[in-house]
Each structure stands twice: as C-alpha cells, then as structure tokens.
Amino acid sequence: DxxxxxxxxxxxxxxxxxxxxxxxxxxxxxxxxxxxxxxxxxxxxxxxxxxxxxxxxxxxxTKPKFALKKEGQPQFVLIDKEGIALRWEDSTNLPFIETDGGVPNVGEIAQSREIFALNLMYDVFSAYEIQMGKITDDSLVIDMEGGLTVLFPLEGDKDVLTGSLALILAKLKLHPQDSRINVREIDLRFKNPVLR
Known part of the structure; x- marks a missing residue:
C-alpha cells in the first residue's frame, strides 16, 4: 500500500x-x-x-507551485518553485501556462523563460485569480476578466511588471465607465506600457 x-x-x-x-x-x-x-x-x-x-x-x-501544459495535450506537468518537473497530472488547480513548445520531462528543469513566465502567472493568479496564461511569440499572454488581454515579456523584473499591471488596472477603474477609453489590451513588453 x-x-x-x-x-x-x-x-x-x-x-x-x-x-x-x-x-x-x-x-x-x-x-x-x-x-x-x-x-x-x-x-x-x-x-x-x-x-x-x-x-x-x-x-x-514535493509541493508543486505551478504547472505547464503543451498545447493540444490533455495532461499537465507540475513544476516546483525551483522549476523542476515533478509529475504528470490530468487536471490541476494551480496556475498554469500553455505553451506551443516542448515541456520538460519529469526530473528536468524548465527553461528560464518558462520559469519567469510561471512566476509572473503565479503573481497574477494570486492577485486576480486568473489561472491560465499562454506563451506565444516570446510573450506571456493572459486573458483577464472583461475581455482584457495582457502581454508580458519573458524576461525582466517581474515585480515591476506586476506592479505596472496593478497601477494601470487601478487607473482604468478609477475613471467612470462613460469617460474612460475602451482598453482591450495592455502590452507591457516595452519600456512604456501600450494600451490598445
């Protein structure tokens, strides 16, 4: 047993x-x-x-912190805080990222860009309860509530990036609905954030 x-x-x-x-x-x-x-x-x-x-x-x-999922594959590989792949699971309640690239095998370490993206995803999950992100074209793409899409780079200072997101979202909520611009995308990949 x-x-x-x-x-x-x-x-x-x-x-x-x-x-x-x-x-x-x-x-x-x-x-x-x-x-x-x-x-x-x-x-x-x-x-x-x-x-x-x-x-x-x-x-x-070992307690996993987040998960990775290969696009089109049903299973998740659970990853610990060091980036080591622990085991495969059919479902997860952890924050996860879907990638079109390969995922590490059990015992292997995820790529540094994936670890950075997973830590960003974890922070977004903790603050906004958004569980899933996707790595596409060297960006982490997260669909937030209300149809808002956020694009993060796969390198940099994650605290600055999540702080920028929090500040932008707070400023957008501050203005009355009828007077604010209709923002559908926040792009944090540049020195100055781009709102579209």
Whole structure:
C-alpha cells in the first residue's frame, strides 16, 4: 500500500513499488528505500511493516507551485518553485501556462523563460485569480476578466511588471465607465506600457 499527503500514490509510483513484490521483507524494504530515495518529487518517506505480510509506504510529495501544459495535450506537468518537473497530472488547480513548445520531462528543469513566465502567472493568479496564461511569440499572454488581454515579456523584473499591471488596472477603474477609453489590451513588453 502506498499513500501520500494527497491520498493514494499515483499510478506511476505504484507501478515502481510493485517491482518489490515477491521479495523477502528485508529485500523489499531495501529496494523500496533506494527507489524512493532517488525518486523525483518525493521529499520524504517511511516504510512500515503491517502484520501478517504487508509493507505500508507513506510518502511526502514535493509541493508543486505551478504547472505547464503543451498545447493540444490533455495532461499537465507540475513544476516546483525551483522549476523542476515533478509529475504528470490530468487536471490541476494551480496556475498554469500553455505553451506551443516542448515541456520538460519529469526530473528536468524548465527553461528560464518558462520559469519567469510561471512566476509572473503565479503573481497574477494570486492577485486576480486568473489561472491560465499562454506563451506565444516570446510573450506571456493572459486573458483577464472583461475581455482584457495582457502581454508580458519573458524576461525582466517581474515585480515591476506586476506592479505596472496593478497601477494601470487601478487607473482604468478609477475613471467612470462613460469617460474612460475602451482598453482591450495592455502590452507591457516595452519600456512604456501600450494600451490598445
């Protein structure tokens, strides 16, 4: 049996654990210990013997911060705060970015531009509860509420970029609906933000 803090272990981990079936108690415990020690995405684990002949494995999975999704692919790869791909999932409540490029395999580190975009997406998610962004043409594109689109560069100072967005949105909300310009796009890729 294998459990994590989120419930039963994933199918991939269960499959690896099944390889220790049929071994002696000591052999199975040793095999599981070395397997779990080297497994990406496992922070800690314990193995307990349960009478009559069962080993119970409890794992603490590394907490993901965000996710990446390849365009047209149904699954998400969960990424930790360091940018390391932890595991594949069918769904997520984390902020995520869809990309037309490749996504890292489990154990690999995402590209620096993807990590920058994911951190931006995380900040936007925290402030405005927008869960999804998309990397297209060297830009992070986020569709906000009310039909507003925001374009971010894939490098720079994320605090300046998110601060600029907050300031622009606050200024737009400050003016009465009938007197303000109809802004559909905020482009933060330039030194001076462009409103269209």
């Amino acid at each position: 294998c459990k994590s803090q989120y419930g039963p272990c994933g199918a991939a981990l269960e499959e690896k654990i099944k390889k220790s079936e049929g071994l002696s108690l000591r052999g199975a415990k040793g095999t599981l210990g070395s397997l779990l020690k080297n497994e990406v995405g496992i922070e800690d684990f314990s193995i307990q013997y349960k009478i009559p002949d069962r080993l119970v494995v409890d794992v603490i999975l």
